Amino acid sequence: MAQKTLTDELIGRQILLLAILLVVIGVSQYLTLRIVLFHSEARSLHQEISVLAPIIHRAMVKDSAAHFHSLATLLVSRLKAPGVEVMITNRFGVIIANSSTLIPQVPPINFTQSYFIWHEHVVVDAPLGSPLHPSGYVWLMAQSHALNRILIRDIEFFSFLGFLSLAITGWLGSLSVKNSLAPLEQIRDGTARIAHGEIGHITTLKNPPKELAELGDAINTMSLSIKELLDQEKMLSEQMRRFVADASHELRTPLTALNGFLTLISEDNLTEAEVKQGFHAMRQEGQRMARLVNQLLTLSRLDNAKDTATHSSEVDLGEWIASVRPLLEPLTHDHLLQLVPAAVVVSVDRDRLTEMVFNLVENAARYTPPGSHITVRIGRHMDKGYIEVTDNGPGIKEADLPHIFDRFYRGDRSRTSKSGGSGLGLSIVQALAEAFNGHVTVANAPSPQHGAIFTIWLPLSSSH
Known part of the structure; x- marks a missing residue:
């Protein structure tokens, strides 16, 4: 499985955040539009029932219930609007007139809410006459199919715009992220060159963000510090090589002289004066060698432990x-x-x-x-x-x-x-x-x- 790049990760997160935001906006818009549509429909029904209810009540009071049935049917047929059903009952709940194509069933009475949903209809109701002693009840019912179609079309249109926005965001985000991460790619290339041996390489960034500029400066400082340390190590190694070579040379000179004098003395071909002179020379060379060793020991102590050497x-x-x-x-x-x-x-x-x-x-x-x-x-x-x-x-x-x-x-x-x-x-x-x-x-x-x-x-x- 291929490892995801930082560019893909950032673009994916942008699209995910935008998708979550669109979902939140879509749900909020759907709920708001649904409330507005259903309240608007209920308001229209209330305006009609506020006019219809007093007329029906006066007719029921004036005429007997037996004569009212034909009048109520006539009123229902005239007041019925497209998609709107009317139902009238007496105070005992017996249907007097009904334009509904639904199963002959009386809707519930609900005066506490401005409207309610019943059998996929938006329903408003009102008592006929006094609310305490009504002569009957009237209901206006508007089908909710048209409202639901409006909501479905809104969801479809918003979904289309959402997917289009996500696609455009992904494309533009890819360009933006790649442009923003260009300095990071320069830093990556620079560190790769350092890792391959270009110690001291400096990466120059063009208008980088603050964080990447600080990262670039830190890597450049590290590169220069490593180069300085390597140069110092190289210099110290060269100094150590010269030091060992010079110390060996300085020690070899008196040792050669001592060996030479000892060889001459062992051959027993020297006069007493020459032997005496040879011992004097050997003593001088020995003192010179001892002085050199003491100096080397002093420098070694000072190099390794200055605090204890003084x-x-x-x-x-x-x-x-x-x-x-x-x-x-x-x-x-x-x-x-x-x-x-x-x-x-x-x-x-x-x-x-x-x-x-x-x-x-x-x-x-x-x-x-x-x-x-x-x-x-x-x-x-x-x-x-x-x-x-x-x-x-x-x-x-x-x-x-x-x-x-x-x-x-x-x-x-x-x-x-x-x-x-x-x-x-x-x-x-x-x-x-x-x-x-x-x-x-x-x-x-x-x-x-x-x-x-x-x-x-x-x-x-x-x-x-």
Whole structure:
């Protein structure tokens, strides 16, 4: 069995509602017309009987009942109209005169209603003389066949118009519904294209109803969101691929060096000085590998559980910078280190803050020539405190600035004067800053100055 379409469903409901309405209107019209026709006929009979009844009564009072029979018959024959029957009885109910072709039967007396139906006749009655002591009774009876034929013709004509209206409504409704549902078909086609792989497809509707316009907008938003998520997934997959490749490369280099030195030492062809130099090199490579693994673990913790990886507290940056100076000076022994403290209290993890600034100072010392200046400045701007690390080295290429915090990114090879780091230090700085609801920025010093400017922005403590 074929499934009904929405168009067929809506058209069917329109026709059904119209059919119910026509039935209600037809029944109401039939009942109203029947009442009007029968009341009109009864009114006409009442007008006749109101004239006839006094004449018959006077005749019955004036003449004896024996002589009245011929007079009553004459009156009945003269007053009888086409389709109208007359019956007269005395006060005992004995028929005196009757023009009816019905079975000689006296109709019931019913003075409480304006008319009643008896043997398919509309009947009105009246007493002759006083209603309390009548001399007889008179009935006028009009056949209802003509009235029923009028009602039947009315039903037939209304039924014809009803079926014609239903047919026209079905045709016009089909055109109207199809036109109204055209935007819905566009939406259906658009979602089908999305389902077949056209992620990000946008369906443009022309003058749609409000509900369909909202549905179209929702589907377009969903399509763009899915495309954005897929693009992000693709980007993250590519970043993960590069991350794994770079991490493998970074780990392979010290492992290769360690294996090489171990091979040379195992062959026992080295002098004591060469062995000593080899152990020193292996220790450096081991420290480098341990540092890389620790950095990877730090980034992994920050990616998966920032809330548990950090613990914020109030830190006075002025006091803190003075306490970490001994840790920074070994990094800048061949540079000129300058600290510019200020009384700024922020909400941060003290140890993580030291790690961030340590990475930035180490980065500045690694990529700037000996003798250059490195400045760590504390300050406050609006609702943020900041730590600014500047140098007067060669700066960063503009093409590298958008990627400077990417993991393992080292676009400017000219800055790796001392073999370079792992390429994770700045990524850790950015991840830690974001973990404390802050951020880190980078820029080159404005001309005519030169050098790089890294700024860590942190939220001020709520109590200050």
